[in-house]
Amino acid sequence: MRKKWTASILAFLLALSILAGCGAETTSQPDISSEPSQSMEVETPDPAQDVEPDDTEGDPEDQPQEPDGNEQETDSSAPGSGHELEPAETTFTLSAVPTYSGSAYVAVNGNVPYFTTDDLTTTSFESYSSLDSLGRCSVAYACVGQDIMPTEDRGSIGQVKPTGWHTVKYDCVDGKYLYNRCHLIGYQLTGENANEENLITGTRYLNIEGMLPFENMVADYVQETDNHVLYRVTPIFEGSNLLASGVLMEGYSIEDSGEDILFCVYAYNVQPGVTIDYATGDSYLTSGGSAVSEEPSAPVTPQQPEEPETSGTGTVQADYVLNTNTKKFHLPSCSSADDIKESNRQEYSGSREDLIAQGYDPCKRCNP
Numbered sequence: 001m002r003k004k005w006t007a008s009i010l011a012f013l014l015a016l017s018i019l020a021g022c023g024a025e026t027t028s029q030p031d032i033s034s035e036p037s038q039s040m041e042v043e044t045p046d047p048a049q050d051v052e053p054d055d056t057e058g059d060p061e062d063q064p065q066e067p068d069g070n071e072q073e074t075d076s077s078a079p080g081s082g083h084e085l086e087p088a089e090t091t092f093t094l095s096a097v098p099t100y101s102g103s104a105y106v107a108v109n110g111n112v113p114y115f116t117t118d119d120l121t122t123t124s125f126e127s128y129s130s131l132d133s134l135g136r137c138s139v140a141y142a143c144v145g146q147d148i149m150p151t152e153d154r155g156s157i158g159q160v161k162p163t164g165w166h167t168v169k170y171d172c173v174d175g176k177y178l179y180n181r182c183h184l185i186g187y188q189l190t191g192e193n194a195n196e197e198n199l200i201t202g203t204r205y206l207n208i209e210g211m212l213p214f215e216n217m218v219a220d221y222v223q224e225t226d227n228h229v230l231y232r233v234t235p236i237f238e239g240s241n242l243l244a245s246g247v248l249m250e251g252y253s254i255e256d257s258g259e260d261i262l263f264c265v266y267a268y269n270v271q272p273g274v275t276i277d278y279a280t281g282d283s284y285l286t287s288g289g290s291a292v293s294e295e296p297s298a299p300v301t302p303q304q305p306e307e308p309e310t311s312g313t314g315t316v317q318a319d320y321v322l323n324t325n326t327k328k329f330h331l332p333s334c335s336s337a338d339d340i341k342e343s344n345r346q347e348y349s350g351s352r353e354d355l356i357a358q359g360y361d362p363c364k365r366c367n368p
Helices: 002-023 204-225 352-357
Strands: 041-043 091-093 105-107 125-128 140-144 179-183 199-203 229-236 246-253 262-268 274-276 283-285 317-323 328-330 345-351
Touching: 140 204, 179 204, 199 204, 204 229, 204 246, 204 262, 204 328, 317 352, 345 352
Parallel strands: 041 091
Antiparallel strands: 105 262, 125 140, 140 229, 179 199, 229 246, 246 262, 274 283, 317 328, 317 345
16 A cells, blocks of 8 residues: 555656646747837927928919839739838938939938838828927828729818918919919828818929929829828928928838839929028029019019920820720830729820820820
């Protein structure tokens, strides 16, 4: 009996030692930080805000070409092999932007937006920051998708008077009016109209030459692919200035990992031939140095003639690719043509004028 108890006790102790040994080999889990994604910081004396340009005194019919530096060739055979979001810098500083030298915008941060992988989503949204103590706009941010694009024509926005606003005309400015009410996120992207949190005072040059090409690029891409674009515009104010010095614009196409849409640019809020006081929005002709009356009855003599526009049109027969859904036509080499769904794609040989007469619009990227 004693031997049986001894054997039982020994067996019990052996079992305990085995269990203790197994318990000592637990696997430690990595400490994953739940720190929220840190978006781009703007280092200026006063935080800047995201803004998108939109014409104020009337929508221009002349659409500039898409910026060449932002066109990305899509490799359809390698989905997901796009551009990783690893910005070279974590903050944006105005001091790093070169002085305006004739180009409406300049690439910053290696032309890579300040988004992080935590920002990526295929759920459409839009958000606008509250006005600051001076009444200035701040960051406007959206994931642009077809589901939040407008289905109605834009209404009036003349009742909104952004900070630094002046109704002043110069003969050397396209459309005469120096300032436009610039949408931070354009109406064609989110349908946001007379929202004071989405409108800044911007020059005609900023609106048409600086911001509109990128807005058109994003709109065309979303309409033709039904994909999404992460889009953010930040107006940059220095100190207590009422007029933004420029805007930081960022864009990244989600589904193709930035293959078609990838840009990070600073657009200058300047007007060639006009000197601007950014503290107040006051202005005068650079050459003449005389102040300009804001009365329409006192026109200002232009210092230099406007450059004539060249249409480049004719009755030349050519090959085009049509998107029967968006009613746009492209050159066969256009990267946007590669993104058209097969059910909406149609080959066409003929003249540009015939297509326009049929209700088609030329692509603003390849500008056929």
